Amino acid sequence: MSDPVEKSKEPAGRISLADAQARVDRWIEEVGVRYFSELTNLAQLVEEVGEVARILSRTHGDQSFKSGEEGLDLGDELADVLFVLICLANQNGVDLSEAFERNLEKKTSRDAQRHISNAKLESPPE
Numbered sequence: 001m002s003d004p005v006e007k008s009k010e011p012a013g014r015i016s017l018a019d020a021q022a023r024v025d026r027w028i029e030e031v032g033v034r035y036f037s038e039l040t041n042l043a044q045l046v047e048e049v050g051e052v053a054r055i056l057s058r059t060h061g062d063q064s065f066k067s068g069e070e071g072l073d074l075g076d077e078l079a080d081v082l083f084v085l086i087c088l089a090n091q092n093g094v095d096l097s098e099a100f101e102r103n104l105e106k107k108t109s110r111d112a113q114r115h116i117s118n119a120k121l122e123s124p125p126e
Helices: 018-034 038-059 074-091 097-110
Strands: none
Touching: 018 074, 018 097, 038 074, 074 097
């Protein structure tokens, strides 16, 4: 019988948020022993976001890479952020699919005219 966590309704190579939450939970049980505390995961999240910031500040900002930093992978660092975020959601009983839908509805309602009317957004970013 196929594993429902491994199998997804998404196109090959893609998974839904619900699948990602289930896979992270299973990984924690099988490999990670247990979830780190929420405060440890919060610190991990901040650390991983800092690694994303390091890459972006060097590829799009004024800083240059230090020796040995050139091979940093933005996708991998974003996936690290997502993994820890999913851990925090799982630990706190948050269904990210539902939360994301609610959040997008909130933003759509709140910002229906806000961005269209923003003169700062009329020209492309530098």
